[in-house]
Amino acid sequence: MTIGIFCFYYRSMVRKRRNKISYSTVRRLTLYLRELEGLLEEGQKTVSSRELAAAAGVKATQLRKDLSFFGSFGVRGRGYDAEDLADNIRRILGVNKEWPTVLVGAGSLGHALAGYKGFALHNIRFVGVLDSDPAKIGTTLAGLTIEPLERIWDYPKEKGGKIVVLAVPASAAQDVADMAIRAGYDGIINFAPVRLRVPPVVALYSVDLSMAFEHVTFELSTEN
Amino acid sequence: MTIGIFCFYYRSMVRKRRNKISYSTVRRLTLYLRELEGLLEEGQKTVSSRELAAAAGVKATQLRKDLSFFGSFGVRGRGYDAEDLADNIRRILGVNKEWPTVLVGAGSLGHALAGYKGFALHNIRFVGVLDSDPAKIGTTLAGLTIEPLERIWDYPKEKGGKIVVLAVPASAAQDVADMAIRAGYDGIINFAPVRLRVPPVVALYSVDLSMAFEHVTFELSTEN
DNA sequence: TTATGTGAACCGGTTCACAGCT
DNA sequence: AGCTGTGAACCGGTTCACATAA
Numbered sequence: 357m358t359i360g361i362f363c364f365y366y367r368s369m370v371r372k373r374r375n376k377i378s379y380s381t382v383r384r385l386t387l388y389l390r391e392l393e394g395l396l397e398e399g400q401k402t403v404s405s406r407e408l409a410a411a412a413g414v415k416a417t418q419l420r421k422d423l424s425f426f427g428s429f430g431v432r433g434r435g436y437d438a439e440d441l442a443d444n445i446r447r448i449l450g451v452n453k454e455w456p457t458v459l460v461g462a463g464s465l466g467h468a469l470a471g472y473k474g475f476a477l478h479n480i481r482f483v484g485v486l487d488s489d490p491a492k493i494g495t496t497l498a499g500l501t502i503e504p505l506e507r508i509w510d511y512p513k514e515k516g517g518k519i520v521v522l523a524v525p526a527s528a529a530q531d532v533a534d535m536a537i538r539a540g541y542d543g544i545i546n547f548a549p550v551r552l553r554v555p556p557v558v559a560l561y562s563v564d565l566s567m568a569f570e571h572v573t574f575e576l577s578t579e580n
Numbered sequence: 581m582t583i584g585i586f587c588f589y590y591r592s593m594v595r596k597r598r599n600k601i602s603y604s605t606v607r608r609l610t611l612y613l614r615e616l617e618g619l620l621e622e623g624q625k626t627v628s629s630r631e632l633a634a635a636a637g638v639k640a641t642q643l644r645k646d647l648s649f650f651g652s653f654g655v656r657g658r659g660y661d662a663e664d665l666a667d668n669i670r671r672i673l674g675v676n677k678e679w680p681t682v683l684v685g686a687g688s689l690g691h692a693l694a695g696y697k698g699f700a701l702h703n704i705r706f707v708g709v710l711d712s713d714p715a716k717i718g719t720t721l722a723g724l725t726i727e728p729l730e731r732i733w734d735y736p737k738e739k740g741g742k743i744v745v746l747a748v749p750a751s752a753a754q755d756v757a758d759m760a761i762r763a764g765y766d767g768i769i770n771f772a773p774v775r776l777r778v779p780p781v782v783a784l785y786s787v788d789l790s791m792a793f794e795h796v797t798f799e800l801s802t803e804n
Numbered sequence: 805t806t807a808t809g810t811g812a813a814c815c816g817g818t819t820c821a822c823a824g825c826t
Numbered sequence: 827a828g829c830t831g832t833g834a835a836c837c838g839g840t841t842c843a844c845a846t847a848a
Contacts (some may be wrong), residue, residue, distance in 0.1 A: 376838095377714070377802075378838080379795075380839075380840095381839090382794070382795055382798050383791065383795075385794075385798075385819085386788070386790075386791045386794045386795075387775070389794075390774075390775070390788075391775070392775065404656065404806095404807065404808090405807075405808070406807085406840065411775070412775070413775065415840080415841070416807095416808095417840080417841055417842070418840065420807095420808065420809060420810085421809085421810080421839090421841085423808095423839075424808090424809055424810065427809095428808075428809060430807080430808050430809080431807085431808075431847085431848070432807055432808040432809080432846065432847040432848055433805075433806045433807050433808075433847065433848040434805080434806080434807070434808085434847095434848065435806090435807065435808080436808090441843075448798070448801075449797060449798045449801070450794075450797035450798050450800060450801030450802075451793075451794060451797055453797075453801075455793070455797055455800075458800065463692075463695070464688070464691045464692040464694075464695040465692040465696070467688045467692065468687075468688040468689040468691065468693075469692075469789070470688075471687070471688040471689075472689070472789055472790075473749070473750075473773075474773045474788070474789060475789075475790060475793065476789040477790070478790050478792050478793055478794060479797075480790070519793075519796060519797075519800075520799070525697070526697075539694075542800050543796040543797070543799065543800055544786075544796075545793060545796055546790045549614065549697075550614075551611070551615070551635075551636070551637065554583035554841095555836095557650045557722045559795075559796045559799035559800050560796075561792045561793075561795045561796050563787070563789065563792050564610070564614075564697055564698070565693070565698060565699075565787065566610075566696075566699060566701070566702045566704070567610045567696040568769045568787050569675075569679070569699065569702055569704050569743075569769060569785075570606070570609075570610045570613075570673045570674075570675060570702060570787045571607075571610075571783075571785045572743060572767040572768075572769055572783045572784075572785050573605055573673060573674035573675055573677075573679055573703075573743075573767070574606050574609075574672070574673045574674050574782035575767065576674060576679075576742070576743075576766050576767055576783050577671075577672075577673070577674030577677070578601075580675075601815095602817065604817075604818095617829055628828095628830090629829075629830070630828065630829085639818080639819070640829095640830095641818080641819060641820070641831095641832095642817095642818065642819075644829095644830060644831060644832085645817090645818075645819085645831085645832080647830095647831085648831055648832065652813090652830075652831060653830095654829075655825080655826070655829085655830075656824065656825040656826055656828080656829080656830045656831075657825065657826040657827080657828050657829050657830075658825095658826070658828080658829070658830085659828095659829065660830090667847090770830050771807080802842080
């Protein structure tokens with residue numbers, strides 16, 4: 357019975373997915389989840405679309421429309437059960453499962469990512485840390501022993517590695533990405549400031565830290 | 581003469597700015613600049629909208645439309661002078677000027693940001709590093725002596741501090757942001773995973789590192 | 805009455821088609 | 827002829843209005 361319902365939602369999710377969910381909707385779902393987790397910590401049991409939308413900085417109708425792409429999770433006249441809605445958003449975003457992740461690059465950015473609190477909360481579990489610098493190999497980071505880059509080939513089979521995180525210099529990023537694709541990883545999260553070329557079968561997300569500055573300096577430049 | 585032309589563009593930029601430049605346009609401008617800098621390093625002198633747009637992964641008309649909000653920088657029938665276009669985009673984004681920036685938080689993320697190569701390239705200059713942990717104060721990071729958080733009040737006057745970068749725990753971010761606003765900083769770049777409340781007079785950009793994961797896991801969850 | 809879920813209307817960002825220079 | 831610059835057309839994402847349910 358439970359399985360039946362699960363499958364129904366799951367299939368409906370996949371079907372609707374085909375009529376493309378926008379990037380903005382996914383981004384907002386992460387915001388809703390963030391706020392929801394805050395409300396849950398404060399002990400709130402129930403939440404209305406108005407309240408949650410205000411917390412996330414969007415309109416209530418926007419929130420309801422976003423959710424409607426995936427199913428209906430609320431109760432008319434009442435609102436949403438906070439825990440239940442959080443679980444549903446986690447399932448939609450895929451963060452209800454664990455994603456074995458390999459971190460490539462044990463420089464300062466690698467250290468920062470390994471220590472980032474938010475990841476454990478979202479079921480990101482680093483299963484390996486790799487680096488090409490012989491001096492670093494054998495030392496530990498976040499409880500893991502740093503291994504040579506070549507081990508990137510082994511993780512998908514040995515430990516079910518699904519995602520690689522690139523915290524390497526821009527000049528090395530494309531090469532490592534190519535290795536990762538051939539090794540069978542499904543997702544790449546890139547922190548190097550280059551536009552990577554990858555086939556559409558892998559999920560790629562690039563974070564360019566300088567972009568944040570440029571948005572701010574743009575904003576500041578146009579007023580004065 | 582030169583000043584006259586500068587003023588013209590500048591004013592036209594400001595006027596057009598009032599009919600709001602979209603977030604997407606600014607993001608793409610950073611991409612164009614990135615690719616342009618790559619082409620310049622390879623010694624290219626001239627570039628067409630087709631070529632640059634392809635490198636940035638957008639349509640040529642999109643690129644020309646984006647630029648048209650700020651002026652006309654090309655030569656019909658010829659294309660763009662690469663160096664000249666890069667200078668113009670830098671000016672539009674405001675990265676032609678230096679932005680004295682104070683880094684708050686000397687944890688692992690602070691270290692990563694202080695060592696991030698891309699910043700110097702975009703005229704971000706850290707003038708101070710602050711932390712509230714007495715154990716860290718007096719040690720050095722990126723050539724700067726770590727000072728107590730309270731020094732945040734002094735930088736805007738003493739060293740023209742314009743921007744603060746928050747690399748602090750989520751629980752402290754709002755407090756530090758409030759201090760920064762009262763201290764007179766114009767821009768805040770936030771790496772803590774919380775939605776900050778700030779008045780519209782300051783430019784705020786938040787980077788949530790876990791969001792990258794959630795985009796990827798969403799992508800991977802909906803296919804299979 | 806209150807608050808969700810959703811087709812329809814709206815609006816802004818993208819793309820098209822072509823005028824304007826070189 | 828070649829490529830930019832831009833008003834107009836188009837399209838997709840947001841907002842509205844209201845049917846639906848508790």
